[in-house]
């Protein structure tokens with residue numbers, strides 16, 4: 387255990403005594419060895435704990451202290467929804483490490499329930515307050531690492547502080563929700579916000595037997611994703627009985643005389659519930675940074691350089707509190723995810739100790755969420771973000787089995803790949819399905835980080851046995867489709883680029899459905915399309931005269947459309963395949979779906 391002198395406390399005083407204790411500047415006579423780096427870390431969870439452990443592994447001499455405002459360091463906040471849902475049964479399972487372990491394994495002093503209340507950048511000290519005793523201390527540092535995370539947003543709406551309205555950020559938050567459910571015998575819940583925490587909370591509340599409504603202001607859940615990609619998530623939520631209210635923001639909350647809550651929305655609706663979970667995002671925690679005059683970025687996070695250094699060279703910042711560079715688009719962004727926080731924490735330790743890697747590459751926002759048997763994952767840029775930035779891109783939709791179709795249990799994955807039409811550089815991928823989704827997204831995440839192109843995906847050598855994949859893995863396949871587009875061998879468009887009404891009424895264009903008639907009868911077709919089944923297309927094309935027309939070809943998922951398009955082209959017709967076929971049509975035009 388470190389002694390107080392060796393650890394860097396230079397002034398200890400309770401609040402009551404504080405006034406008469408001298409403000410003592412840190413000197414070497416305080417038993418602090420000037421040769422040893424004194425590192426203070428604010429926040430002891432993802433970024434902070436990761437930084438402390440790495441620091442110790444690299445520097446046995448450093449004096450490392452973590453201050454954590456909450457009662458636990460290094461807890462698994464990502465597990466909280468599953469703890470609420472009783473999937474994770476024991477609270478102890480959420481404690482990845484505790485103060486004693488940090489002390490024994492890493493010789494790191496951990497001060498739990500201790501808030502850093504101010505930073506004096508000139509004196510290089512921080513002032514702390516023990517939240518149980520009120521005791522205040524001052525510690526000096528050579529390096530200060532800020533990893534204070536983000537704050538769950540509680541909107542300034544009428545009734546937002548009513549009992550029974552919760553956010554989910556800490557173990558005490560999760561315990562409060564669990565106690566409320568048990569004590570009130572809660573049967574219904576409204577979750578506000580359809581991001582990944584909101585979705586995980588919905589799944590877990592349903593798992594506990596509660597009837598759940600999800601209210602989301604945008605017309606889709608998972609806002610960073612493109613709308614058509616999350617359409618299967620909407621379907622799944624509805625299929626399991628979740629009341630999904632999209633495109634309707636919350637206007638306020640009311641308590642009913644019977645003890646329930648009402649969530650009132652901007653459209654004038656009111657959803658009753660026994661409890662409400664607010665999951666509308668996190669805001670970077672920047673109080674210390676602002677108070678001490680550190681620069682903030684345009685998105686409201688702490689500004690850092692590639693070494694995670696703030697505008698003060700002795701202060702680093704990591705995790706949800708910082709702005710980072712988007713790896714693909716280069717713009718400043720906020721990525722509140724555990725992976726970047728952990729890696730940034732390590733990088734700070736490397737920088738402080740002069741080790742590699744000493745540079746954060748930027749974040750791709752690689753993310754995954756699972757709900758009700760579906761997995762939704764993405765990496766890199768979305769179409770929305772590329773459009774917002776005016777970036778040129780092309781896209782490919784693919785609906786493909788996760789493993790060989792002949793091996794039992796194959797499940798379809800819906801994939802959307804975005805790439806640069808200039809050089810085929812991969813810009814982003816989103817995928818949804820029941821099996822093997824995140825594995826494909828992870829492969830493409832690595833390709834993006836290495837500046838990979840669709841030609842690299844085409845040639846990627848990946849695992850294959852029938853129960854795991856296909857000899858041409860979905861990653862290869864999406865690469866092949868895109869590479870064929872790049873080579874001009876596969877003219878491709880997508881439903882959202884077409885004006886269907888014009889297309890089918892224009893005598894110069896023809897919409898061709900190449901599926902078999904029995905399929906059309908079973909699943910429907912796009913209005914105005916003519917049916918030329920692939921199985922007899924050669925014969926039909928040999929009789930077809932209209933070479934002046936343009937043929938828009940589609941099938942069920944895109945593959946037969948491609949095969950047919952090649953036949954059209956090689957016989958001198960102008961043809962283009964509609965990416966993703968009828969399946970993409972249904973996902974991109976859900977309102978038409980309803981009319982079919």
Ligand code: FAD
Nearest residue numbers: 429431432433455464501502534535705706722723724727
């Ligand atoms: P945190 O891990 O939040 O730690 C910050 C700590 O700093 C807090 O404990 C806070 O108490 C402390 N602190 C703040 N200010 C002070 C102060 N002044 N003095 C002392 N201590 C202070 N990410 C994923 O990638 N995948 C997931 O599945 C996932 N699931 C999540 C589920 C939930 C419910 C939540 C809340 C988050 C989830 N995340 C997930 C996000 C992930 O947990 C965060 O991105 C990550 O923890 C950020 O790390 P951090 O170190 O920046 O902040």
